[in-house]
Amino acid sequence: MRVLGISAFYHDSAAALIEDGHLVGAAQEERFTRKKHDSGFPQHAVQYCLDEAGIKLQDVDYVAFYDKPFLKFERLLETYLAYAPRGFQSFRMAMPLWLKEKLFQKTLLRDEMKHWQPDFDWQKRLLFGEHHQSHAASAFFPSPYEEAAVLCMDGVGEWATTSLAWGQGNKLEMLKEIHFPHSLGLLYSAFTYYTGFKVNSGEYKVMGLAPYGEPKFKDLILDKIVDLKEDGSFRLDQQYFDYCTGLRMTNEKFGELFGGKARKPEELLTQHHMDLAASVQAVTEEIVIRLARSVRKETGAKNICLAGGVALNCVANGKLLRENLFDGIWVQPAAGDAGGAVGAAYAAYHGYLGQARKLNGHLDGMAGSYLGPEFKDDEIEKRLIAAGAKLTRLTRDQIIEQTAQALADEKAVGWMQGRMEFGPRSLGARSILGDARSPSMQKTLNLKVKYRESFRPFAPAVLREDVDKYFDIKSDSPYMLMVAPVNEDRRRAMNEAEQALFGIDKLNVPRSDIPAVTHVDYSARIQTVHKETNPAFHDLLSSFKAKTGYSVVVNTSFNVRGEPIVCTPEDAFRCFMGSEIEVLVVGNCFLRKEDQDPALKLDYKNAFELD
Known part of the structure; x- marks a missing residue:
């Protein structure tokens, strides 16, 4: 039994495929089109999911959409009537788009699918779930719990802005909602x-x-x-x-x-x-x-x-x-609208079709959120050379050792390994890495690599088994969705002059022995790295620990401000050449900036619309 989930037409379009209860693949459309928060129909993401499963669209039993357009239209009309005549301008601007596209999304979706399977009976195979039902399904069904309360909070779906559900086995019951405009x-x-x-x-x-x-x-x-x-x-x-x-x-x-x-x-x-x-x-x-x-x-x-x-x-x-x-x-790593594709597929599979739910007894069903495309080493080498890259192909052990050494030498490293992450966070598959011990790394990465506001903090990636050596947390945080304090014994006491600073002036004061990932309030947004879901990243941190005594590095998304996270080897190379990243590691290919053709350098600082 296969169900394809789709989120589209508002922001962060995505697709996800479930096969016999297993999440085969999931990806956001922006990663393929290189358009941040792409809201269009996720044709590339759909094609990726089909390719990952080795199937064609006619092999999918149902396609599930993540919300109900008619209910959204109802909210638009009722809101206008409640406030009329105030708001006529926004109503007038919204109405043509709704009447042309959004109100008839079943037809639009059917037409989009035709280029895959022109004669497929989408009238019977196309399902629609409510927005918060999709969110709740994305949270409960992949979770490691047999039963749990499910709390969903967002801007607005159709009417709901906050909802409570109860999940048990393969059942999910919506219990309470707070409605628009209270959000x-x-x-x-x-x-x-x-x-x-x-x-x-x-x-x-x-x-x-x-x-x-x-x-x-x-x-x-x-x-x-x-x-x-x-x-x-x-x-x-x-x-x-x-x-x-x-x-x-x-x-x-x-x-x-x-x-x-x-x-x-x-x-x-x-x-x-x-x-x-x-x-x-x-x-x-x-x-x-x-x-x-x-x-x-x-x-x-x-x-x-x-x-x-x-x-x-x-x-x-x-x-x-x-x-x-x-x-x-447990927090769904793609908690926003992109995750609605996963939720819609799960809601259809368990709710509509009544299929049994199987827990794996330990990890959740998101597989570390490594659900996107990956590339074989021969293909990576071929594609990078075609892009003009000068590289060295190494063994896996050599890649780990040389990357760990580059980090210990305080170099900014672009790191692309295995399957791309699903959701807004880079989790060690499409990441820029740095030495957390470096007092200058936070500012360097913000201003010279990411080209973004200097005040923004960076997250630590830490071996799961060592997390409580650095941070006041003992639980898993694999998706960078928990903030915890840096341990007291790692903090640096501030002198009187430093304590008198305010605002962004606090930024350049080292606050711990891992200053690059310690925010001004001594907090950190933690990613725990697990050998079961990302062995390469786990091995890299272990090698870095052997060299430095520290099993924690800076981990930020592999992109510049306003750009989607990289997907392909070519994306990674362009970002490498358009920023001040010093080392690029893609699969078993190792690249140093000084070896590259200067003519290939790009001006990435102003290449993307600011987010």
């Missing part, structure tokens, strides 16, 4: 917009900026904007927002409350913006923890699964972990 995701996006970042991509920047500020506006938000109940349910006062009726997230009244107009992109960040970021982050954490306490009290659940865009807030996840409300917390 934790949209609240966070409003502050993302107001502090000058791009909605639907800049929220993680707000999270990274928050530790530079103080939550001075938390009480004001809870007093004026968010009516928060003890059980975590909430309502937003719509007089401060414009997302229901306008073309902006916030309005003038919001600006009056928080001190002026919204910051323009690339304008100087001030302490005021940092305090706003800290405040909305604090409110988000408060809501998430209250919701979780209520879930525990009402369901008695020992385990909880999380999905939806808000579940990518790894700081809130880390706070929830330290509350010790649950025995286990």
